[in-house]
Amino acid sequence: MDSNFAFLLPVMMLIFGCTFLIVAxxxxxxxxxWGPGYLFSAAAFSVPLFDSLLEERTASAIADALFLLGFLFYSGAVLARFKRPSYFRLRLAFAGVMYAGMLYAALVAVSIPAEFLLNDLACAALLGFAVAISLRHMRHAADKLLLAVSGLVIADIIIRNVIFVFIVPSYGGHEDFISSEYAFTMQAAASILALMFALAALAATTLDTIAAHRDAAERDPMTGMLNRRGFDRMVEERKGAQGTVIICDIDNFKWVNDTFGHGPGDEVIRAFAQMLQARLPEGAFAARFGGEEFVIFLPATPLAAGGDFANKVRLAFAAVDRKASGFDGRPIGFDGRITASFGVAGANPADHSLYEQIARADKALYAAKEAGRNKVMVEGEPPRDMSSPRVVAVNRGC
Structure with missing residues (x-):
């Protein structure tokens, strides 16, 4: 066996193992x-470096156990990535049974080929099981790459064993294995595939970590809704999309905070956000812009339909009677209700950005507040029926 491989693999796997633990x-x-998986593999490939310190069969049994542990963690990492059940007990039991077979082959039958065959097949089966369970749950290119490289690792194990164990037997005892073509091929292939496997796993893991932190930065921690930054990104991703914008604001919210405290006030905001998100049509998105103000974008939605949607939300929120529960047994609002006001604006070909439409919706919201709150104002002509969504004329040039 080339001594370069003997040192290269453990060091490379040690580096990747530590890198994954940092990412963790x-x-x-x-x-x-992934981190422990690579560390166990690094330890397994390091065992031959201590041949002079370990008895032959002891070293072999230790290496077998370390390889199995490595692939037990690899398969667990794949399952965790694709949010599949861990099947930990099943995988551990399988590894235990296969390891018992390896010990029998090494200590009783004294057959190195049988021992290594069982070890390789156990590792391939553990990883193959995770890949098979995860195939239908790929989300993006990094997932496909990871499963493709996993497939290469499995194929290498199977093909190598078919060739060097069954077709062209290349070793018998321990000393024969050390100098065999099988050992050289295993080390060479492992060096390449371990690098590919680690880079694919690291890329997928890093992308998810970045996405999770970006999502956290773009969401309001209290309600889980988009914040202004997240809203801007969604608008940018739908560049050119037109529809209806709604701005809503919880009425007399300062009075709620001053009377009952910020804790109950936060409960009101969360309740409104939950009600709003539950009613959003497909393709629509909403954000909390700050305080008690929310902005909704309904793509490809006519102005009238946007007004109807706002009125349904208004009625649903106003219908919640908080007298019965209240905060600390006290009712909310003079009549036990908390209401919200809404401003609605449609798209204008002259708009340079969505924020011009938002500005018109904000003027309509202000008009709803001025008209007595708990109303929907839609930019346009004044309404005939005061019980329907209110309409306010807004200068589109603003």
Missing amino acids: RFGSREAKL
């Missing part, structure tokens, strides 16, 4: 599994 500190669950 940023909250990646799968990185917590």
Whole structure:
């Protein structure tokens, strides 16, 4: 066996193992599994370096156990990545049974080929099981790459064993294995595939970690809704999309905070956000812009339909009677209700950005507040029926 490989693989796997553990500190669950997997593999490939210190059969049994542990963690990492059940007990039981077979082959039958065949097939089966369970749950190119490289690792194990164990037997005892073509091929292929496997896993894990932190930065922690930054990104992704914009604001919210405290006030905001998100049509999105103000974008929605949607939300929110529960047994509002006001604006070909439309919706919201709150104002002509959504004329040039 080339001594370069003997040192290269353990060092490379040690580096990747430590790298994954660093990534795991940023909250990646799968990185917590990739890291130990690579560290166990590094230890397994290091065993031959201590031949002079370990008895032959002892060294072989240790290496077998370390390889199995490595692939037990690899398969767990794949399952965690694709949010599949861990099947930990099943995988552990399988590994235990296969390891018992390896010990029999090594210590009783004294057959190195049988021992290594069982070890390789156990590792391939553990990883193959995770890949098979995860195939239908790929989300993006990094997932496809990871499963493709996993497939190469499995194929290498199977093909190598078919060739060097069954077709062209290349070793018998321990000394024959050390100098065999099988050992050289295993080390060479492992060097390449371990690098590819680690880079694919690291890319997928890092992308998810970045996406999770970006999502956290673009969401309001209290309600889970988009914040202004997240709203801007959604608008940018739908560049050119037109529709209706709605701005809504919880009425007399300062009075709620001053009377009952900020804790109950936060409960009101969360309740409104939950009600709003539950009613959003497909393709629409909403954001909390700050305080008690929310902005909704309904793509490809006519102005009248946007007004109807706003009125349904208004009625649903106003219908909640908080007298019965209240905060600390006290009712909310003079009549036990908390209401919200809404301003609605449609798209204008002259708009340079969505924020011009938002500005018109904000003027309509202001008119709803001026008209007595708990109303929907839609930019346009004044209404005939005061019980229907209110309409306010807004200068589109603003």
